[in-house]
Amino acid sequence: MDKFLITGGxxxxxxxxxxxxKNSALPCMAAAILTEDEIVLENIPQVKDIDTERRLLAxxxxxxxLSEPHLTRIRCATLTDPVARYEIVKTMRASSLVLGxxxxxxxxxxxxxxxxxxxxxxxxxxxxxxLEKMGATITQAHGYIEARAERLKGAHLVFDKITVxxxxxxxxxxxxxxxxxxMENAAREPEVADLVALLVRMGAKIxxxxxxxxxxxxxxxxxxxxHRIIPDRIEAGTFxxxxxxxxxxxxxxxxxxxxxxxxxxxxxxxxxKVEILSADPVHGEIRIRGNGSLxxxxxxxxxxxxxxxxxxxxxxxxxxxxxxxxxxxxxxFENRFMHVQELVRMGANIRVEGRTxxxxxxxxxxxxxxxxxDLRASASLVLGALVASGQSVLDRVxxxxxxxxxxxxxxxxxxxxxxxxxTAPDPAEESFSD
Ligand code: EPZ
Numbered sequence: 129m130d131k132f133l134i135t136g137g138x139x140x141x142x143x144x145x146x147x148x149x150k151n152s153a154l155p156c157m158a159a160a161i162l163t164e165d166e167i168v169l170e171n172i173p174q175v176k177d178i179d180t181e182r183r184l185l186a187x188x189x190x191x192x193x194l195s196e197p198h199l200t201r202i203r204c205a206t207l208t209d210p211v212a213r214y215e216i217v218k219t220m221r222a223s224s225l226v227l228g229x230x231x232x233x234x235x236x237x238x239x240x241x242x243x244x245x246x247x248x249x250x251x252x253x254x255x256x257x258x259l260e261k262m263g264a265t266i267t268q269a270h271g272y273i274e275a276r277a278e279r280l281k282g283a284h285l286v287f288d289k290i291t292v293x294x295x296x297x298x299x300x301x302x303x304x305x306x307x308x309x310x311m312e313n314a315a316r317e318p319e320v321a322d323l324v325a326l327l328v329r330m331g332a333k334i335x336x337x338x339x340x341x342x343x344x345x346x347x348x349x350x351x352x353x354x355h356r357i358i359p360d361r362i363e364a365g366t367f368x369x370x371x372x373x374x375x376x377x378x379x380x381x382x383x384x385x386x387x388x389x390x391x392x393x394x395x396x397x398x399x400x401k402v403e404i405l406s407a408d409p410v411h412g413e414i415r416i417r418g419n420g421s422l423x424x425x426x427x428x429x430x431x432x433x434x435x436x437x438x439x440x441x442x443x444x445x446x447x448x449x450x451x452x453x454x455x456x457x458x459x460x461f462e463n464r465f466m467h468v469q470e471l472v473r474m475g476a477n478i479r480v481e482g483r484t485x486x487x488x489x490x491x492x493x494x495x496x497x498x499x500x501x502d503l504r505a506s507a508s509l510v511l512g513a514l515v516a517s518g519q520s521v522l523d524r525v526x527x528x529x530x531x532x533x534x535x536x537x538x539x540x541x542x543x544x545x546x547x548x549x550x551t552a553p554d555p556a557e558e559s560f561s562d
Pocket of ligand 1: 151154222248249250251252253254255256289290291292293294437438460461462503504531
């Protein structure tokens with residue numbers, strides 16, 4: 129299992145370029161199941177979860193061409209085996225995204241139950257409830273879910289809880305269903321709107337993307353399309369924090385500033401200087417300067433456009449350097465404080481009670497050997513190590529490789545002292561994922 133060696137205390141200067149959004153690329157790749165034609169996706173991030181999804185689609189019979197960097201061509205002309213096997217699903221729970229499109233395209237889907245992960249139970253009951261409402265018969269046995277339907281029918285779906293992949297899964301079920309589907313309390317994340325943009329290019333009839341009410345008029349079939357994946361707002365947010373926590377002067381480029389409203393607001397509240405140099409949704413640029421002193425700030429994670437749960441761990445690292453006491457409330461997942469004990473090992477002063485963490489700063493962090501536990505907790509430890517005095521050793525960085533493309537190269541490019549120590553791959557790397 130690879131490790132990172134990071135020497136802290138260096139303010140970051142320069143420009144970091146953002147990759148495509150992993151959490152948009154995953155549903156958009158699953159959307160290729162909905163047509164026999166070729167789907168071409170640009171700006172695909174080169175991260176492990178994308179390779180896992182390619183393996184998943186190929187195992188079902190999809191032809192996948194990955195000869196060009198950051199571009200993937202997928203053709204699901206014949207789906208010989210509409211099954212998402214446990215060996216793949218256990219390493220990436222987003223595999224449940226193939227459930228809706230498989231039932232819509234073939235009338236049958238068998239998907240291994242994803243099981244829990246580091247940050248929570250991660251049920252998919254809302255995905256299944258929606259498919260049943262659309263006429264699918266759902267059975268569960270031997271750790272697999274089976275969904276069958278001659279042809280799904282449009283339905284009025286009201287989500288009990290806002291679910292991002294639940295909204296995406298059921299959107300992909302609805303586009304080929306008979307009649308109209310009205311979704312209420314749907315997720316408003318930019319990645320949902322990006323999936324809708326692709327589906328509409330494929331010939332789907334959808335209104336309301338980006339709002340909590342989405343209306344879908346089912347069509348008989350969908351055709352091929354070419355689509356560019358939006359920038360990764362969480363990768364961008366992570367590097368903005370890197371600029372602030374190291375007291376540097378960083379430009380985050382090829383991002384979509386409009387997707388980072390809540391994150392930018394909290395960074396300014398903490399005392400960082402943020403300027404939007406270009407609001408372009410594809411090649412946007414944000415400059416962040418940390419002026420050394422940071423102020424305690426409270427955050428509470430909410431669904432989009434609120435402060436994203438995927439930025440909670442990274443922002444908490446920043447709060448360890450802020451003068452005063454900050455409250456961090458995690459409202460989305462039940463166990464998303466795995467980074468706390470590792471930050472405490474670096475010298476942070478954090479106390480957790482239920483879903484609230486209280487961070488007392490500013491703490492002088494010192495380098496330590498720490499363990500990555502999930503994707504965003506790992507990012508939090510990188511940020512802590514960038515400001516800790518001495519050289520930290522981060523173990524199990526395969527968690528980072530799932531969602532951050534070449535992070536050590538990108539950070540080195542702006543002055544960070546970080547190197548990857550390659551070790552023999554370990555079966556544990558195929559462990560449960562978040
Ligand atoms: C997506 O996960 C993202 N993953 C997550 O990013 C992100 O943290 C999460 O949305 C919230 O924004 C992808 O898009 C691939 P949810 P998802 O369904 O869809 C409960 C990362 O770091 N729930 O919106 O699985 C659930 O337990 C990853 O990139 C049900 O109860 O999250 C949670 O408490 C981590 N029943 C809440 O809803 C369901 O059927 C929100 O989950 C579905 C969800």
